[in-house]
Amino acid sequence: MADAPPFEAVIGLEIHVQLATRTKMFCGCELSFGDEPNTHTCPVCLAQPGSLPVPNEKAIRFALMIGAALDCEIAARSIFHRKNYFYPDSPKAYQISQYDIPICGAGKLGEVRITRAHLEEDAAKTIHVGSSGRIHGSAASLVDFNRAGTPLVEIVTEPDLHGAREAADWARLLRETVRQLGVSDVNMEEGSLRVDANVSVRPAGSEELGTKTELKNMNSFRFLQRGIEAELKRQEALVEAGDTVEQETLHFDPASGGLTSLRSKEEAHDYRYFPEPDLVPIVPSEQMLRDARDSLPALPAARAERYLDAGLSADTARLLANDPETAAYFDATELIASAPSQVVANWATGDLASAERALPDGSRPDPVWLADLIDRVQSKRITHKNGREALFWSVEHGKDPAEFIDRKALEHQVDSGELARIVAAAIAADPAAAEQVRAGNGKAIGALVGAVMRETEGRADGGEVTRLLREQLGL
Amino acid sequence: MIDRAQVLHVARLARLRLSEDEVETMVGELSGILEHVDRIGRLDLDGVEPTTHVVALENVWRADQPVPSLPREAALANAPDPQDGAFRVPSPQAE
Amino acid sequence: MAAPLELTVAEAAAEIAATELSAAEYFAAWRDAAAEDELNAYLWTAPEPETHEDLEGPLGGVPIAVKDIFVTEGVPTTAGSRILEGYLPSYTATAVRRMREAGGRILGKTNMDEFAMGSSNENSAYGPVLNPWDRGRVPGGSSGGSAAAVAGGLAPAALGTDTGGSIRQPASLCGIVGLKPTYGAISRYGMIAFASSLDQCGPLTRDVTDAALLLAALQGRDACDTTSVGIEAGVRAPSREDLSGLRFGVPPLGEDGVEAGVREVFEATLRRIEGLGGEIAEVQLPNSELGISAYYVLAPAEASSNLARYDGVRYGIRRGGDGDLLEMYEATRSEGFGAEVKRRIMLGTYALSSGYYDAYYGQAQKVRTRIAEDFDNAFAAVDFVVTPTSPSVAFELGTKTADPLAMYMNDFFTVPMSLAGIPAISIPAGLAAPDGGSVELPVGFQIAAPAFAEQKLLEAAFALETAIGFNHEHAVAIPWKGGSGG
Ligand SMILES: [Mg+2]
């Protein structure tokens, strides 16, 4: 018998987004990637004595845009907190972050509720160097403060995801959303988008939450999915064996696909959060909120919904929602074409995509051209096959497919279905000629071809007519 | 008020290592201070707004305009153990 | 004409501007005086400046002693701590920059309680500062080096910082003027943080006019400090001669804790105010007595976070570098910090730690609100609130070091204004012998005003100072005038 799955996965995500501002969160040092170590530092981001943070207005505006895109409640007045912990990557030994009043509160993206999205600063980079030949050489790290102070928005979701695939798909939607805002490079490999997952399992149907573990270091969507899958399997096995899941942080190892515990001998963290006295509250003005809303492009989730409403299939809607360039192209084409939306979408996402894959150096036809092409096919003035051929030609040459159609007089050709019927009728009308052909008199076919040509007023392709005649005569 | 175990816990949080004598002194002194300070804990201040800033400022920020960073030599000038243009630190656990 | 070192800042700047005094000779004379420092007031003194031509401005050519809490590019800056031994900052504090832009120049960096934590200057890693009035006594703290330098004839004026009384109390104990401006009046950028929500820069000077002159030069909004606002109306030299029409509120001083001699001078000063036409009224500041408790939660809590950056990674000393990271952190911080700093870091870490925040930090922030409301209420009825600056005159070295709480009580009268963020000035009001003692020592009189009412405060202090005539009556005690010390 088919058992219902005994466990339900409960997954929440924590996403750190590096903002693509020019300068750091609290100082004027330029952001950098891959520059020589410690060439983008100043008294503030090195935490030299006496230095003070000054927030980057652009980062605040970017955070408000993210809040608007995630449909978050924006705090009328939010404040910064200090999160205290010692580590060489934290120059002040506290991170300026937000705590009980984040700039962006509850929101929603797709089916997943957003708990909050807050502003904070990134840590420095440490590189392990071993003992590097020193006399008193115990293991050491080198600290590079170029990254220290890079603006981050941390987005936290409610545990609304229930599968590894679902979590990865939603993370893709989030990435696409943030990318389209233009506020981040959202590159997981380079670390400008970092996704951690809080994972737990519970008996199916239960309302209680199980003990969760935190998964880190999954620097691609594939790894995110694999990490969660592995952790779910591990937790289910534990629970099935009657063991308990321990709350811990697990590190994903891309090489092995396994998870290792990061639990240290240190006591549990006590971050001693308190309001940052060096910074004053953020009180977004009406104008700032309006600016944030106005700067939103049509975002994936909203667009997917709009496409569904417009009658597109769920797959097509998602595809267009996550590909703004094609979506814009589709929108333009759809506006001009009289064919149904789904038909236009099939051309824009199917035939055109194949053409572009086949002809990577080609160019995308003008939407007016494509709309015209679709309408010709749709009204059966040309065959789909010929239409597709014209599209490929257009992509290759960067010209209006109508030119190709005209040149080849495709529009005047009889459609192959119709031609087959005319051929059949010609055979039926002249059984003697048909019999001669069957008997091996090749020249006898001319009479039949002539009949077809007369019937089609010369619009049929001679070769095609011969082929069809031979086919229907069983040769 | 505050016992030895708490003093040791707090010292660890603050990355201070206290000698036996210091632990003992600290237990006594901190307890004395906390005894005095504890009276504010007993006040009924429900509904009173906490003060973080005495000056009512908001929305003070800077434009996203780069200013020159320090030359690397200056950044590292005070480093106790510079190496390869970076700050060398011992690893979390000795090997 | 008076001898150069007897001139106030205002007088010297005027004479230099009028070319009646050579800036180079004047600076050299002060350098010589500073070199004779027997009070341990200086941690560093300036070499001869390269040029004497950049003297434009109201401080034109006057050397100023700077508390070693202000970072100064290329000049050693330690904040009185071992942990910053050898540290050479890569930038200069805004206050120091403004002082220079006004034509002033650094005469030296003054000794202080480590990270400004202390009321006696006995917490400096570089030894205690001695009170010029009696070298067996403390100068007060934490700006003790600055106060002793000015009172001892080693500097014409000095910059200090005040978190809970650290300008006013040493000014009181050394018989000079100390002004703590409104929080936000002067930039904190480059001022090594002790308690960020309380720290404020201010001048220590021989008289109120110099205090006004320095404040005018230093104050102003700074883009590098988001909590700075400056004084919108600006600051001018005070000129008021009477106090008619002004009401001075006196809160209850409490039954004990204040020395009899201090009480007497305080009472006499109130009579003097009345003599100048001022009115004395009682005011209630019911929450002020909670000030010390709130302060000794808030300030250590912020300090525990502010001082976490001294970790042996980027600057300052490192110890235990051959061990693992924890070993390095703990060895560096345990050897780098002195006892009082460790005590306050412990106290502050505890107050912020899980489970204690609400009872300590949260509650202290609410007390702070109450204290500020008390002042608001008082200022609805009076123009100023006045108290003794310190409950005692300068005490003997070593007498309070064993009892931190007793030491903290020195700040009893100064802490409430710091918590409320309002300006307060201490001016010398007379001399008194300590309880059971015979030597007469200076007593400070504290005047507090509403936020950003510095001009009004300086006017009242100026009128009172003129009436008291302290500097003239007691000049003989100051070595550079009496020629007996130094
Ligand atoms: Mg974070």
Ligand SMILES: [Zn+2]
């Ligand atoms: Zn920087």
